[in-house]
Amino acid sequence: MKVVLDTNCLMVPMQFNVDIFSELLRLGYTEYLVPFAVIKELENLAAKSSGRNKNAARMGVALSQKCKVVELSWEAEHAKDADIIIENLAAREGAAVFTNDRALKKRLSSKGITVIYLRQGRYLETTKRDL
Secondary structure, eight states, rough: OOOEHHHHHHHHHHHHHHHHHHHHHHHTEEEEEEHHHHHHHHHHHHHHHHHHHHHHHHHHHHGGGGGGEEOOOOHHHOOOOHHHHHHHHHHHOEEEOOOOHHHHHHHHHHOOOEEEEEEEETTTEEESOOO
């Protein structure tokens, strides 16, 4: 199964010491998609942040190399909101979305898109049972 990764989820390993890829595999997800807009957000955070956030963003960029980076030509050029790109990519690919963004989780769930999120700072959980 496919999952689209959000900016904040790629920072989880550094912030919470959780191996997101092992957890995603445990849930049955084997194909990881990252929109190019997410990579850009991580690079901007790494450049502008300091301390733990800077390190987490740098690690997120490195972890994105384990994923298939998807550049959506029209959206990458015109959409300013990475959340819209994530939502459209998930709908197009029939993929779940891994995010901890509360507003995005609510919007995705209302559209029937499975959401994966960090639970209790230790493991991942889904809003739906895909298995």
